Structure formats: C-alpha cells, structure tokens
Amino acid sequence: xxxxxxxxxxxxxxxxxxxxxxxxxxxxxxxxxxxxxxxxxxxxxxxxxxxxxxxxxxxxxxxxxxxxxxxxxxxxxxxxxxxxxxxxxxxxxxxxxxxxxxxxxxxxxxxxxxxxxxxxxxxxxxxxxxxxxxxxxxxxxxxxxxxxxxxxxxxxxxxxxxxxxxxxxxxxxxxxxxxxxxxxxxxxxxxxxxxxxxxxxxxxxxxxxxxxxxxxxxxxxxxxxxxxxxxxxxxxxxxxxxxxxxxxxxxxxxxxxxxxxxxxxxxxxxxxxxxxxxxxxxxxxxxxxxxxxxxxxxxxxxxxxxxxxxxxxxxxxxxxxxxxx
Amino acid sequence: xxxxxxxxxxxxxxxxxxxxxxxxxxxxxxxxxxxxxxxxxxxxxxxxxxxxxxxxxxxxxxxxxxxxxxxxxxxxxxxxxxxxxxxxxxxxxxxxxxxxxxxxxxxxxxxxxxxxxxxxxxxxxxxxxxxxxxxxxxxxxxxxxxxxxxxxxxxxxxx
Numbered sequence: 001x002x003x004x005x006x007x008x009x010x011x012x013x014x015x016x017x018x019x020x021x022x023x024x025x026x027x028x029x030x031x032x033x034x035x036x037x038x039x040x041x042x043x044x045x046x047x048x049x050x051x052x053x054x055x056x057x058x059x060x061x062x063x064x065x066x067x068x069x070x071x072x073x074x075x076x077x078x079x080x081x082x083x084x085x086x087x088x089x090x091x092x093x094x095x096x097x098x099x100x101x102x103x104x105x106x107x108x109x110x111x112x113x114x115x116x117x118x119x120x121x122x123x124x125x126x127x128x129x130x131x132x133x134x135x136x137x138x139x140x141x142x143x144x145x146x147x148x149x150x151x152x153x154x155x156x157x158x159x160x161x162x163x164x165x166x167x168x169x170x171x172x173x174x175x176x177x178x179x180x181x182x183x184x185x186x187x188x189x190x191x192x193x194x195x196x197x198x199x200x201x202x203x204x205x206x207x208x209x210x211x212x213x214x215x216x217x218x219x220x221x222x223x224x225x226x227x228x229x230x231x232x233x234x235x236x237x238x239x240x241x242x243x244x245x246x247x248x249x250x251x252x253x254x255x256x257x258x259x260x261x262x263x264x265x266x267x268x269x270x271x272x273x274x275x276x277x278x279x280x281x282x283x284x285x286x287x288x289x290x291x292x293x294x295x296x297x298x299x300x301x302x303x304x305x306x307x308x309x310x311x312x313x314x315x316x317x318x319x320x321x322x323x324x325x
Numbered sequence: 326x327x328x329x330x331x332x333x334x335x336x337x338x339x340x341x342x343x344x345x346x347x348x349x350x351x352x353x354x355x356x357x358x359x360x361x362x363x364x365x366x367x368x369x370x371x372x373x374x375x376x377x378x379x380x381x382x383x384x385x386x387x388x389x390x391x392x393x394x395x396x397x398x399x400x401x402x403x404x405x406x407x408x409x410x411x412x413x414x415x416x417x418x419x420x421x422x423x424x425x426x427x428x429x430x431x432x433x434x435x436x437x438x439x440x441x442x443x444x445x446x447x448x449x450x451x452x453x454x455x456x457x458x459x460x461x462x463x464x465x466x467x468x469x470x471x472x473x474x475x476x477x478x479x480x481x482x483x484x
Binding site for chain 1: 352353354355356357358359360362380381382383384385386389391393395399401403404405406407408409410411413415416469477483484
C-alpha cells in the first residue's frame with residue numbers, strides 16, 4: 001500500500017542513525033549500572049626531588065543490554081496422542097541487567113500437519129524440570145516471567161492440547177517467543193532512561209527477543225486380530241466331522257507407532273465344540289489353563305490371554321485346540 | 326573567651342584553605358583525563374563509519390578510549406616522567422593496543438611488553454600473558470620540557 005509506504009520512509013531514515021556497535025557483547029558482560037573509573041598518575045623529578053600527581057578521574061556508567069535466548073529442552077519431538085501434552089523450554093537473560101520477558105506461544109507454525117491448542121504457559125516454580133499441575137505457576141495475561149537477573153535462566157512449560165482427529169505420524173511444531181518487557185527492536189535501539197539505575201537500556205544482538213520450536217509427533221498404535229483355523233479329522237483328513245480337532249490361531253498385529261497398554265485377547269469356544277485341555281499356547285509356548293499363574297487362562301466357555309503392553313510393530317500368536325462334538 | 330575562639334577558628338581556616346592550592350600550584354605538570362566510546366554509525370550513504378563520542382551510552386563489548394593529556398606548565402624541564410594508568414577491572418586492554426606498550430599483568434610488580442610477560446596459574450604452570458591480563462599501563466619519558474604537552478591513551482573493551 002502506498003500510504004503505508006510513505007509512513008514507513010521516515011522510520012527508515014531514523015534507523016540509519018542507529019548505533020551498530022551496541023550489541024557486540026558477551027553474554028556474561030559487566031553488570032548494568034557498573035561504574036568504570038579511570039585515573040592516571042605520574043611521577044617525575046622537577047629538580048627538587050620526586051613528585052607525583054594524579055589526573056582527574058573519568059567515570060563511565062555501563063548501560064543495560066537487553067538480550068534473551070530461548071532453547072527447547074525437549075530431547076526430540078514430544079510423543080503425542082490426542083489430549084494434553086507439555087513442551088519444555090528454557091529462557092535465559094543474556095543481557096547484563098535484570099529483566100522480565102513476555103512469552104507468546106504460537107501453535108500455528110508453517111508446515112504443521114495439525115495445530116495444537118495452547119492451554120497455558122507455566123513457570124517451573126519448584127525448579128524440578130517437570131511440569132507439576134497446581135504447583136508450577138501459570139503465567140497469565142499476557143504470560144510474563146518474573147524478573148530474571150543477568151545470566152539467570154528459567155524453565156517454562158507450554159501446555160498444549162492435541163485435537164482428536166490427528167493421525168499416526170502427524171507432526172506439529174510450537175513456537176515460543178520471549179520478548180524483553182522493556183522493549184525489543186533492531187540491535188542498538190535505545191530505551192532512554194529505562195535501564196538499571198536510570199541508565200539507558202539498549203537492544204543487543206538478539207533484538208531483545210528469542211524464540212525456539214518444540215515438536216510434537218503423534219504416535220497412535222492399532223491392533224489387528226486375525227483368526228484362522230485348521231482341522232484334522234479322525235481319518236487323517238481335514239473334514240469338520242464329529243471327533244475332528246480344530247486348531248485356532250489368533251494373531252495380534254500391532255501397527256502404527258507408540259504402544260498399547262493392557263491388551264487382553266479373549267475368545268469364546270464355538271457351540272458344539274469342547275476345549276482340549278492344555279492346548280492354549282502363546283507364541284508356541286504352552287500355558288496352563290488355570291488363571292493367575294501365567295498370561296493365559298482357559299475356562300469352559302473360552303480363553304483369555306493378557307498381552308499387557310505391546311509396542312507398534314510387534315506380533316503375537318495365540319493358539320488353542322477344540323474338538324467337535 | 327569569645328575573641329580567642331574566633332582567632333583559633335580563622336587560623337584553622339587559613340591553614341586548610343591555603344595548603345591544598347599551594348601544593349597544586351607547585352606542580353608544574355598537569356594531567357587531564359578523558360574517555361570516549363567508539364561507535365559505528367551509518368553515514369549518509371549507509372556505510373558504517375567509526376566515530377568517537379561521549380560515553381553517554383555504553384554496554385559490554387563497547388570499545389572505550391581512555392586518554393590523558395599531560396603538560397609542563399612550569400619554567401623548568403622535568404625528568405624521569407613516568408605516567409601509570411591502572412586498567413579498570415571492568416575493561417580489558419583491546420587486542421589492537423600498541424604492542425610496544427609497557428604493561429604489567431601482576432598489579433604493577435613487574436613490567437614489560439605484553440609479549441615478554443607470563444601469567445602463573447595457581448598450580449604453578451605458566452602461560453603467555455594476554456590482553457585481558459593487563460592490570461597497569463606505563464609510559465616513560467626521559468624529560469618534559471617547559472610548555473611541552475602530549476597525550477597518552479589506550480583502547481579498552483568493556484568486559
């Protein structure tokens with residue numbers, strides 16, 4: 001837009017006067033408000049003996065540098081499923097004076113397969129690195145950290161909710177932005193009188209803002225049960241006649257990613273058949289028919305096998321025999 | 326009583342008021358220190374340009390120039406003129422400082438060019454001295470003639 005462009009031009013000229021050198025700092029710089037005093041002294045001989053003299057003392061007050069970094073503390077994408085998940089970030093005040101930072105979490109990052117919903121940002125109040133609901137303080141409106149001293153860091157948690165309609169393998173990033181409360185801008189931007197002890201505050205190389213991404217990877221496991229049967233009749237054939245033995249195989253295939261907890265596979269004996277005691281087996285290993293001693297159990301009416309936690313990609317085979325009456 | 330008291334007070338005033346200025350007047354040498362900060366600004370063509378400005382705004386990493394003007398205001402030459410400048414702890418000598426400067430890295434106990442000096446660690450091992458180790462800078466002039474003046478300065482980076 002032309003109008004907008006015309007408004008912008010004076011700002012560009014203003015920026016030309018910006019000091020470039022201001023931000024060439026180390027993270028562990030001399031603290032804001034420090035007085036640097038320099039005095040020279042001289043000794044000489046004026047013919048009457050040695051003399052000494054001091055110069056006046058010149059004093060420079062160190063102004064406040066505004067800098068911040070944000071780092072994801074997640075070891076990789078957070079394994080996620082529909083529901084609540086937590087991202088962990090670290091905010092470090094890399095400036096040289098005390099400063100608070102405003103935090104903004106953006107769940108709509110370009111390239112996301114889906115966007116989570118941010119439900120809150122919390123500070124690690126008890127400093128244990130893990131989000132503890134009700135203990136770790138939720139930062140509200142707008143989320144702002146406590147004042148961090150120079151070089152102090154703070155662990156924060158971004159709480160997100162993953163929608164129900166995500167698919168296995170979907171990925172999504174969350175961006176956490178931290179901005180100095182005093183202000184942000186191009187390196188060298190000055191906030192007059194807003195630094196420590198009435199000094200100036202100057203934006204450092206980070207622009208007084210930092211951001212980092214935290215990833216989510218959706219893992220949804222799915223179990224497929226496939227049942228098959230083979231028949232051996234008393235005459236050596238495969239006819240389903242009275243006296244024939246049917247061997248059932250139930251194959252439990254876990255697909256997708258992640259894992260499934262407390263998986264129990266159970267089956268009822270077909271009418272007109274009788275279970276052949278001692279034939280229940282898991283992956284080729286016979287189990288007792290009694291309950292409680294191992295994973296398997298057989299009753300008058302059916303079998304039940306507790307597979308417990310199964311990870312995606314695993315496969316288990318349950319077999320048992322019945323006799324046709 | 327009153328008169329005596331007044332007399333004593335005025336005598337004391339006279340003594341204290343005259344001693345210091347008299348001593349200063351006797352000094353033929355004057356030292357005047359100043360400090361500037363180097364800033365890189367964009368000139369009208371947008372090119373970066375280095376300028377020295379008053380240190381109204383300084384932050385860690387900035388480059389300061391500490392200078393001292395000396396002058397012999399007396400009628401006689403002075404000899405063995407040695408000016409010493411302790412380097413403030415909050416700054417380090419800039420890496421591009423004159424390599425021929427006479428410096429100390431041990432609080433003024435021993436002197437030399439930086440290349441000649443070593444630093445001894447707590448475990449007894451030694452290493453070459455670096456710019457950040459410099460604690461004092463010293464300039465030596467054999468004589469300063471009447472009316473002669475000059476300027477001695479060093480660049481420093483705010484830690």
